[in-house]
Amino acid sequence: MSTIAMGHAGTEAAPAEKKGLWSWITTVDHKRIGILYGVTAFLFFLIGGLEALLIRWQLGAPDKTFLSPEAYNQLFTMHGTTMIFLGVMPLSAMFFNYFIPLQIGARDVAFPRLNAYSYWVFLFGGLVLNASFLFNAAPDMGWFAYANLTSKQFSPGLNVDFWIIGLQILGIASLAAAVNFFVTIINLRAPGMKMMRMPMFVWMSLITQVLLLLAFPIITVALVLLMLDRNFGTHFFVPSGGGDPVLWQHLFWLFGHPEVYILILPAFGVVSEILPVFSRKPLFGYAAMVFSGCFIAFLGFGVWSHHMFSTGMGPMADTVFSLGTMLIAIPTGVKIFNWIGTVWGGSIQYKTPMYFALGFVAMFIIGGLSGVMHASPPADLQQTDSYFIVAHFHYVLFGGSIFALTAGAYYWFPKMTGRMLSESLGKVHFWLMFLGFNLTFAPMHILGLNGMPRRVYTYSAGMGFEFWNAIETAGSLVLGFSFLVFIWNILRSLKAGEVAPADPWHGATLEWSIPSPPQEWNFAVEPTVDGRDPLWEERRAKGGTLPEPERVSGAGIHLPSPSYWPIVTAFGTAMTLVGFLMHVTLWVILAGLAITMLGIFSWAFEPADH
């Protein structure tokens, strides 16, 4: 890596350090927005986890009355919705925000204010969704909201409306962010960083943005149709008016299956960063990793009906969707073998991020294999809607996504905060999480194959489900406790953690070439890239060690000005949609639109510096 001087050397004063609540509300700095995403998503994640613990407590013994059926149905619906839309997706967004610009050598994302807007819309969407609890009207029809249970006739309350509006708001946040990151990756890469030199995390992020851009419009349309059915008397999904509940299933899974890859591809990226660094050798089969990711995403749009084998689509559709699904196992297998190939022959450094990354690989293999099993419709006719599926997707989304995102948190925490996390607490966290996770979810395979259906608030004594359910509930407590260790580790380090150098792990990518935490402008001089592992190449060229980068004054560096218009516009957007929630309240909708318009115009005509 060599460096060239950045743009206009200047006479401008050094940017003042920004502090206080107002600076967070008006920030357009991708790093601060990343932290906002991370903190918010982690809080929602804890809420989702608490919901899971309540669910597990209810199921700990047969015929329990700890939760009413209504409360249970709200909790399992909100657990799924929260973990997907308010937990895993925005936790990935934290890493997109913070590390895409750093890894491609950019000053910020392409549209910094749009980035702030995305975050605020996401926050308002999450608040609207959770506000449903205050009205005792939390969504209670499952995160998949199958028609025609969602029709006004069978769900007269506001529960479904909260879900529709919450998801519409969150969809706007996701789409705006996806446009932003897509343009950022395509346009703002440092000189020399060709597509095939991008870090694997950036590659997987890019693919994720494409999936978001293509998948979210589908759910948006489906939600609009559902809203029309409920509030405007249409019959898209209502059979008495000639509508078809199966149409909803097709639309939902046409979005829902790519959504699975939206949740897991960033995790693939994170792990593909960590395994090479802690094996001290490059990612095995870089090109195969890129193309398998593209292939998975492409196939992901053609397999949605494997969620619907029990609907009776006919043998031809079953066959096609089954074979398509099995095909996905091939690129997924390539990824797993390449990860093993990366650590193979390496010199494995057993640091906490590596524990979690390896835990990811080990657990994801299990989720992948059970996935192949129900790719076969005959097997799936027994497994679908049973606890076997619950086991499967928790091995993919918890054993996969959450383990990988936790790995990412340990890996990048020093860069984000300038403090090291405790290694010993980190390892305690890992072993508790690993144990708790497997105790909670492994027995679900057994229960599912032995006939325990999903989404049941209880089960009768004598069905044989008692023992493993009790074990699972015990496991969930261990799992919950492991996150307390994590929180303790974070708080402890923020207060008195060891100060992190710029490059605590001997990283390969550009974010490790700048101080921890990075200064607001990221790179004082624009980096130039000559290869896939720029820092390793530079270190080799310079005989093994690199000097600690100095913090510079930043004088002359132009940065986008803070702005409160993104939050105003986001508020207007959310308000408009909430107007549709409250039995279509016209003045709320109009006021929301007015605020949105005001925000957009003021944003557009805001002077660059003020």
Added chain:
Amino acid sequence: MALRTPSLRRVARWVPALCVALAMLVLAGCSPDGYPQTTLAPKADFAELLDKVFRRSFQLATIVFFLVEGALVWALFRFRGKPGDAEPEQTHGNAMLEVVWTVIPAVILVFIAIPTIQTIFKTAEAPTDNPLVIEVTGHQWWWEFRYPEYNLVTAGDMHVPVGRTVDLRMTTGDVVHSFWTPQLAGKRDVFPKRDNRLWFRTETAGLYPGQCAEFCGTQHARMAFQVVAQEPAEFDAWRTGLAAVGAPADSGAPAPDSLVAQGQQLFAMKGCVGCHMVTAVGAPTMVGPNLAGIGSRTMIASGWLPNTDENLARWIMNPQAVKVGVLMPNLGLNDEEATALVAYLRSLRVAPAPAAVATTAAGN
């Protein structure tokens, strides 16, 4: 594998024992004994076809699991870095190896795909061997079974003869449900205004529990049913018995002042009759399940509450306390009225109760 630290070596000594213990625990857990709703002990042709495919994919997945996890774990010990290690060889990939591990999974998948496709088409065929047609209708939250061949309708317990294929024509009266009797067949969702099909033939008489597998609202968890598979003679006795319940030709009206007669009166006075029929022959679908034969059914409140007098009384006195959300209102019955109604409902029985049913009811 080189384990350096003594503590690790101490732990390693326990690994084989732990693995064996864990494997035994898991195997014990996987044994279908003690799981009346298991998918692993099929008792009908349809479920056996599914089970064969499952077993094939499970065996292959198990082999792959041990090979891949084994390689991973071995690498984790073998390539453990030591302080002062030289930089390992900087390999970037291996084209040959990458082709091999793309092709091998593809080959394994072929071995799953072939039986999969065969079974998909086999299970999609309509039965042609003079099957017994049963029309299944899901309701929030109970199952209705109609036998066009005998012009009978019942609910909760689906009686089938062994040795004859049962051809299910399935739909729903309200929202989407899914019909699932794991030991006999896979799931099939039921949709409004659609006729979904499923079939099976069992050779083993017995009680097979099943339940709704698609989330359908508040009481999805309590939408169970039993399939009662009987020898043909017993099945014929059941259906003729059911046809006779409540019919005028039945052994005559109850004695005027008996508890049963009081119950019968209450059944009309309290409005039960508005939602429930007590005869099975040609009965229309009502808001509530058909009650002909309720006296000898295995379960009440949709297949999960054992059909004892106490449970029946509890159920009719305060349905919302037993199963919140059900359509059945609280009729404000006092103890005496409940006792009379229970006596009446108990009299709506198919005699003699099938052996299997009698055992279960007693067992509960």
